[in-house]
Amino acid sequence: MRVQAVGYFALLFATLAVAQKQAPLPKDLPPYGPEKPLAAPIVSASKLDNGLTVWLVQAPGIPQIAFDLAVRGGYAADPADRPGISKLLASTVTQGTHTKSAKEIAQEIQAAGGDLAASPHSDSIEVGTTVLSAKAEAGIAVLADVAQNAAFADEEVALAKRNGAADLEQQEAEASFLASKALAKELFGEHPYHVIAPTQDSIKASTAAELRQVYGQRFRPDQALLVAVGDFETDKMLEMIRGHFGGWKAPAGPPIAVLPASPHETKQEVTLVPRPGSVQTTLELGAFGPLRGNADYEAAQVANAIYGGEFGSRLVLNIREDKGYTYSPYSYERTLQAAGYYVTRADVRNEVTGPSLNEIFYELNRMVTTSPSEEELTTARRYLVGNEAIQLQARSSVADELANIWIDGLPPDEIGTYGRKIAQTTAADVNAAARKYFPAAKTTIVAVGEEKVVREALEPFGIPMRAAQ
Amino acid sequence: MTMKLAARGSLLLALSVCASTWAAAQQWKAPTSMKKLANGLTVVVSEDHSAPTFGICVSYGIGFRLEPEGRTGFAHLFEHLMFEGTPDAPKGVLERVIEGGGGSNNGDTRYDYTEYIETAPISALEPVLWTEADRMKTLDFSQKNLDNQRNVVEEEVRVNVMNQPYGLFFAIDLPGKAFDTYPNAHNFYGDFKDLDASRIEDVKAFYEQYYSPNNAVLAVVGDVRPEDVYAKVEQYFGAIAARPTPPRPVVEEPPQRTERRSAETDTLAKVPALAIGYHMPPRHSADALTGAITGELLHNGQASRLYQALVKDKQVALSVDGGVNWPLGTPYEYNGPTLMTSFIVYPPNVSEDQVLAAYDAAVQKLAQEGPSQQDLDRIVAKMRSDWYGNLEMPISRASALSHAVLYDGNFDSVYAIPDELAKVTPAQVRAFAAKYLVSANRTIINRTPAAGDGKSKGAGE
Numbered sequence: 001m002r003v004q005a006v007g008y009f010a011l012l013f014a015t016l017a018v019a020q021k022q023a024p025l026p027k028d029l030p031p032y033g034p035e036k037p038l039a040a041p042i043v044s045a046s047k048l049d050n051g052l053t054v055w056l057v058q059a060p061g062i063p064q065i066a067f068d069l070a071v072r073g074g075y076a077a078d079p080a081d082r083p084g085i086s087k088l089l090a091s092t093v094t095q096g097t098h099t100k101s102a103k104e105i106a107q108e109i110q111a112a113g114g115d116l117a118a119s120p121h122s123d124s125i126e127v128g129t130t131v132l133s134a135k136a137e138a139g140i141a142v143l144a145d146v147a148q149n150a151a152f153a154d155e156e157v158a159l160a161k162r163n164g165a166a167d168l169e170q171q172e173a174e175a176s177f178l179a180s181k182a183l184a185k186e187l188f189g190e191h192p193y194h195v196i197a198p199t200q201d202s203i204k205a206s207t208a209a210e211l212r213q214v215y216g217q218r219f220r221p222d223q224a225l226l227v228a229v230g231d232f233e234t235d236k237m238l239e240m241i242r243g244h245f246g247g248w249k250a251p252a253g254p255p256i257a258v259l260p261a262s263p264h265e266t267k268q269e270v271t272l273v274p275r276p277g278s279v280q281t282t283l284e285l286g287a288f289g290p291l292r293g294n295a296d297y298e299a300a301q302v303a304n305a306i307y308g309g310e311f312g313s314r315l316v317l318n319i320r321e322d323k324g325y326t327y328s329p330y331s332y333e334r335t336l337q338a339a340g341y342y343v344t345r346a347d348v349r350n351e352v353t354g355p356s357l358n359e360i361f362y363e364l365n366r367m368v369t370t371s372p373s374e375e376e377l378t379t380a381r382r383y384l385v386g387n388e389a390i391q392l393q394a395r396s397s398v399a400d401e402l403a404n405i406w407i408d409g410l411p412p413d414e415i416g417t418y419g420r421k422i423a424q425t426t427a428a429d430v431n432a433a434a435r436k437y438f439p440a441a442k443t444t445i446v447a448v449g450e451e452k453v454v455r456e457a458l459e460p461f462g463i464p465m466r467a468a469q
Numbered sequence: 470m471t472m473k474l475a476a477r478g479s480l481l482l483a484l485s486v487c488a489s490t491w492a493a494a495q496q497w498k499a500p501t502s503m504k505k506l507a508n509g510l511t512v513v514v515s516e517d518h519s520a521p522t523f524g525i526c527v528s529y530g531i532g533f534r535l536e537p538e539g540r541t542g543f544a545h546l547f548e549h550l551m552f553e554g555t556p557d558a559p560k561g562v563l564e565r566v567i568e569g570g571g572g573s574n575n576g577d578t579r580y581d582y583t584e585y586i587e588t589a590p591i592s593a594l595e596p597v598l599w600t601e602a603d604r605m606k607t608l609d610f611s612q613k614n615l616d617n618q619r620n621v622v623e624e625e626v627r628v629n630v631m632n633q634p635y636g637l638f639f640a641i642d643l644p645g646k647a648f649d650t651y652p653n654a655h656n657f658y659g660d661f662k663d664l665d666a667s668r669i670e671d672v673k674a675f676y677e678q679y680y681s682p683n684n685a686v687l688a689v690v691g692d693v694r695p696e697d698v699y700a701k702v703e704q705y706f707g708a709i710a711a712r713p714t715p716p717r718p719v720v721e722e723p724p725q726r727t728e729r730r731s732a733e734t735d736t737l738a739k740v741p742a743l744a745i746g747y748h749m750p751p752r753h754s755a756d757a758l759t760g761a762i763t764g765e766l767l768h769n770g771q772a773s774r775l776y777q778a779l780v781k782d783k784q785v786a787l788s789v790d791g792g793v794n795w796p797l798g799t800p801y802e803y804n805g806p807t808l809m810t811s812f813i814v815y816p817p818n819v820s821e822d823q824v825l826a827a828y829d830a831a832v833q834k835l836a837q838e839g840p841s842q843q844d845l846d847r848i849v850a851k852m853r854s855d856w857y858g859n860l861e862m863p864i865s866r867a868s869a870l871s872h873a874v875l876y877d878g879n880f881d882s883v884y885a886i887p888d889e890l891a892k893v894t895p896a897q898v899r900a901f902a903a904k905y906l907v908s909a910n911r912t913i914i915n916r917t918p919a920a921g922d923g924k925s926k927g928a929g930e
Contacts, residue, residue: 025565026558026603030595032570036521036692038590060519062857063497094771103781106771111847113854115770132854159784166787166816169739173634277736280624280632311573312564321560324620327628347628379569386522386571386590393520393862 038389040416041398044234051222052245055402055412056237057229059395063133064113065230066395069143070403073218073256074121076192076336081205084198086120088157088164088206089214093118093127095156097149102156105142112138116146122193123337124407125218130396133231137240143226144244147219157208165203175347175448178273179284182446182468186271187286187341191262220250225406229395262339264288266444270458270465274451281353281449281457282345285360289333289340289437292408297340298421299429300437304333305380306430307367307438308344312379314363315344323359325352337408342437350450353457357445364443367434371427380430385419497857498884499866502695503874508711509683512702513870513880514695517863523691524588524863527601528871531679532581533657534720534805542659543667545578546622547675551585551604552576553614558603560614566596579797580657581804582875588864591692595701602705605682610673619664626658634737638916639744639812640796646729647746647912652720653806681712688871690863720805722748729912734919740787741815741917743824746808747910749793752801752876758886759893759901761800764793764809766840766848766898767831769855778831779813785827786815799859801886802869804876808912809905821915832906839899853887 044056078085094116095102109116112135118127127146131139171177181196188194226245228237266288290297301309308315308331319325329346344364348356372380391397392415405414445463447454458465501515536544554560567574572589585604587597630636641656648654687706689698725748750756767775768791779786791811793800815824840848860866860883873880882889 023559023561025562028557028599029562029566030599033592033595035590035592038521061517062861064854064857064861103772103777106777107847110770110772110851113850130854130858132850132857135850159781162784162816163780163787166740166814170634170787170814173737173739175632278632280627310564310568312561312568317561320621321617324617325624327621327625347624347632349624349627375565375569379565382571382590383568383573386593387573389520389590390522390572390588390862390864393522395861 038385038419040419041229041392043402043412043415045412046238048221048242048246050246050248051250052248053225053406054238054241055225055227055406056234057227057398057402058232058234059229059398060231063231064130064395065133065136065139065228065232066128066130066399067139067143068126068128068227068399068403069147070124070126070225070227070406071218071220072124072223072407074124075195076122076259077218077256078192078195078214082202082210083195084202085206085210085214086125087198088160088203089211090118090120090125091160091164092152092157092211093125093150093215094146095160096151096153097145098151099149100145105146108138109142111135112142114139116142121407122196124403126403128396128399136230136232136237140240140244144248147224147245148248150215150219152208152211152215154208157211161203161206164198165200168198168200168203171197175275175278175280175282178275178468179282179345179446179448182271182273182448183284183286183343183444185468186269186444186446187266187288188263188339192259193262193336193339216251217253217256220255221245221248222250223255225403227399227402229398259338262336264339266442268441268443268445268463270445270447270461270463271468272451272454272465273446273448273468275448276450278350278449278453280347280349281356281447281454282347283353283357283360284446284448285344285443286446287342287437287443289342290433291338291340292335293410294340296429296433296436298418299425299433301333301384302377302380302422302425303367303430303434303438304331304342305384306372306376307331307363307434310380310383314366315360318363319346319348319356319359323352323355325349325356325359335408350453353447353449353453354460357458357461361440364438364440367438371431374427377427377430381422381425384422388419496888499690499860501870501880501884503880504699506682506703506707508707508709509681510702510706510709511686511874512699513686513688513874514693514698515688515690515866515870516693516695517690518692521591521692522588522863523591523594523689523693524586524865524867525597525601525690526584526586526688526864526867526871527605528582528584528686528868528875529680530581530684530714530875531583532579533655534580534652535679535718537671538651539663540667540671541655541663542622542657543663543671543675544583545657546619546659546664546667547672548576548578548583549618549622550608550614550672553618554609555603555607556609558600559609563600563604566600567593570596572597578657580807582872584868584871586864586868588862594689594693598701598705601687602709605680605685605706605709608672608676610669612669615667615669615672619667622659622664623661626661630658632737634735634739635742635916636735636737638733638914639810642733643744643746643810643912643914644808646731646914647725647748647808648722648806650720650722652718653722677712678715681714682706682709683711684714686871686874688867688874690867690870722806724748725910725912728908731914733914733916735916736919738916738918740817741821741915743811743813743815743821744914744916745811745813745828746912747906749807749809749905752803756901756905758889759897760809760905761793762845762848762852762890762893763835763898763901763906764791764795764800765852766835766844768792768795768811769848769851772847774831774835775811775813775828779824779827783827785819785824786813788814799856801882802872802876817918825913832902836899836902836906839895839902842895845893845895845898849890849893852890856886
């Protein structure tokens with residue numbers, strides 16, 4: 001690279017100035033300026049007497065504070081005969097407490113400048129809001145009330161069930177939902193991680209009593225984290241939190257059960273999800289990757305950035321910029337508490353379904369068989385470190401990221417180590433990670449679209465094909 | 470917040486007290502300045518040292534509204550071509566510079582602007598400024614790039630419109646029915662026949678007309694010193710010559726006299742939906758901010774009147790979204806005719822008339838009784854918070870500053886909006902609803918699931 005790049009960790013980047021196969025950069029292009037250290041958020045961690053973990057981050061700037069309350073247990077902890085009840089729980093937990101109606105709660109949080117949203121994930125349920133700094137206590141009070149006193153009134157549950165059923169029906173019309181659901185099933189089989197949404201049967205069968213039971217099991221201080229990010233004094237914030245959450249008591253019963261071990265291998269197979277009327281085929285490929293905290297997690301992140309995680313990645317340059325097959329191809333790694341996996345996603349017009357899969361296979365295997373160029377490696381490292389720093393300027397992103405770290409069982413300072421580890425990743429590390437996780441043969445394929453189009457396009461690959469269950 | 474509503478004497482007095490107390494407690498402003506180069510390029514700088522990063526936005530005064538007839542979708546297609554390289558920086562250099570600098574970039578086309586945005590660690594500021602100047606000088610006008618990006622854009626339309634339930638009918642078809650003139654009514658994503666007909670000469674002419682420094686505003690936000698930014702901008706952009714911009718055509722609409730209703734079918738949707746659009750007053754009229762508040766009172770979150778009435782009380786809807794200038798911008802950022810849009814998804818066992826009856830009851834209640842002062846305080850707090858949220862990230866603050874300067878010649882509104890909102894009274898909201906939210910001023914499209922004949926009627930055709 002002609003530009004003089006001084007790395008985030010200057011030592012490591014001192015030698016990058018040469019060797020690249022791409023065209024030279026413009027002669028007049030000014031070099032990058034000197035780096036400034038990208039400070040990671042500093043987390044002040046504490047635990048209340050009742051076991052509630054509290055992580056606080058001071059952030060200057062706009063007068064807003066982001067709160068996130070995470071409790072352990074999400075889709076993967078749902079009872080086997082009530083898959084997806086976490087979603088119904090999330091949609092009803094904010095709809096009234098023993099002393100306040102759903103409308104009063106919505107109005108109180110709005111008056112504080114926020115929305116109250118509960119979202120179900122595989123390993124957790126999170127309730128979050130971002131309020132005006134001057135209204136911090138009102139926000140905490142609402143969160144604390146919802147965490148301790150949710151009522152699950154019959155009429156709210158009935159309405160949530162009805163709307164949840166219609167919502168699911170609508171989601172089933174969306175190619176991306178169908179693809180994600182089929183991919184989770186393909187990767188995880190009968191393991192609880194295959195649940196990413198409810199079924200019509202489980203919605204119909206769920207009752208208010210069941211919701212109260214699941215709520216009691218999961219919403220307990222010894223299995224919960226509260227994060228606050230914004231412009232506040234840590235001591236005062238902790239006092240306010242203690243005032244509203246200090247009386248929350250853990251029940252005597254056991255918390256959620258430990259998850260069974262997740263599968264970590266998949267076989268190359270095409271799962272066809274017929275969707276009549278599709279003008280595109282939605283391709284979603286999945287392969288297992290490292291857990292967050294594994295030694296090769298960062299190397300695999302760099303590999304993914306080079307492969308399909310950045311706009312300048314091999315996949316985007318190939319099937320979008322060179323061939324124009326698709327608007328927005330991308331890949332990402334998703335980590336759960338007990339599994340990590342990669343997803344490649346491209347929505348391609350019907351006629352290029354086969355050629356697109358061919359190019360995706362080519363790029364996956366090229367990651368395995370070729371080392372990244374010096375420029376690819378440098379760009380990917382800087383991109384990941386820089387984007388992390390940029391994302392973490394948003395209060396709600398810091399709160400989300402800290403909740404993810406906690407759910408994955410890692411300490412709060414993990415948020416500050418990511419950049420350092422990424423910057424230390426070598427070409428050999430990336431190559432090793434790519435060889436382990438990227439071979440097309442270790443990847444399963446979901447194709448959502450017109451059945452005839454997909455069959456004709458993908459049969460020549462000779463990969464076993466079957467219709468989604 | 471320390472506002473004391475109980476201290477109210479007369480309504481008028483109480484309001485002014487409340488507005489100023491509120492403002493003192495909650496006001497937030499970042500140091501911001503602006504300067505105009507000799508070639509007409511306006512530069513805005515907002516200093517923020519909270520992180521060693523920056524955000525940049527270059528907005529050009531061209532959007533869907535002004536794209537030529539017979540070339541629907543051209544402003545957006547053109548936006549794609551701005552990423553395809555220049556003689557000095559061939560295709561790929563832009564991404565190498567920005568991603569190699571640890572950042573990311575994007576572009577957006579809207580009714581009244583096309584913006585190019587970047588954010589990165591501060592070390593990448595200079596090369597990123599250079600690339601923005603470079604593509605303001607000229608482009609690589611090649612047939613290959615045009616063909617490639619036309620394919621990409623057509624895939625974008627397929628993924629966002631044709632292969633999606635509802636096909637953005639509330640954003641594409643609704644303005645098409647509500648407006649009478651080409652600038653406001655045409656399909657902004659573009660008919661494929663128009664996209665296919667686009668020639669390289671069109672690309673050159675469009676660039677020549679609209680992509681001049683004097684038709685652009687550059688905003689830089691982040692860990693910078695204004696004098697350094699002004700010097701660098703002068704260095705990289707100063708030599709780009711000004712060019713005449715075509716006179717702005719009339720884009721105003723004749724008033725709507727009667728309600729307009731139509732029906733569509735949708736092969737991908739499983740559940741019916743309604744889109745309702747009311748014409749709104751111009752952005753700088755006395756009613757504009759009252760309109761923004763009215764739109765949010767009706768649509769913003771679970772406390773909103775439409776959510777409470779339609780989803781909770783009457784249970785005739787599954788979801789309600791909308792607002793003024795929704796979904797393609799904030800209620801403060803438009804520079805021509807716009808609508809207050811409601812997008813309502815409702816259960817198949819409920820009729821269109823039942824949804825409308827509940828909708829009309831909620832709107833009429835607002836028009837007859839107005840909001841209480843408490844209702845108004847609540848929504849103003851929420852809008853204030855939402856707007857601060859919009860200014861949090863350097864890249865989105867740069868965007869907001871740049872749009873304001875493009876429309877108004879100054880950025881005052883960016884920091885003034887929260888306080889201006891607090892001045893609006895319940896009586897003004899009531900009067901606004903009574904004047905604008907009437908059936909003669911609205912357009913309704915009902916879109917219902919169809920048996921699969923492979924074609925949806927309406928958006929994306």
